[in-house]
């Protein structure tokens with residue numbers, strides 16, 4: 001294993017675990033650096049638990065337009081500082097999707113709002129590229145679960161945000 005010279009240092013003063021950083025892929029390392037203006041995942045997780053909030057993550061596949069599909073990530077029950085972390089790492093505020101064919105629209109309906117990120121690909125994409133994208137997505141989930149009070153148990157694949 002190579003020595004990691006620079007580790008992300010967060011707003012709370014904590015430094016990213018060298019072990020976890022070394023195990024993360026490029027994508028997750030980039031996500032970590034993007035969120036250093038906010039408290040670290042441990043501090044975020046404890047704060048959310050204190051607020052009695054239990055954000056969970058739903059990852060699914062949606063047909064977003066003719067010929068285009070996307071892996072979609074939606075996170076519910078989010079408050080600061082996780083709000084900020086998601087915003088800094090490419091998530092946008094949207095209404096929750098209902099199912100594979102009904103993506104959520106604008107977040108006018110605030111009680112039902114989620115943070116969403118989409119990874120698009122064309123229907124005719126080579127399966128090996130789709131698998132690579134899925135691997136990328138799983139790495140992102142390994143990073144995101146460190147922010148959740150429930151950890152890995154808060155990540156749901158092939159599932160949708162439960163209706164209110």
Ligand SMILES: [Zn+2]
Nearest residue numbers: 012014040043
């Ligand atoms: Zn911290």
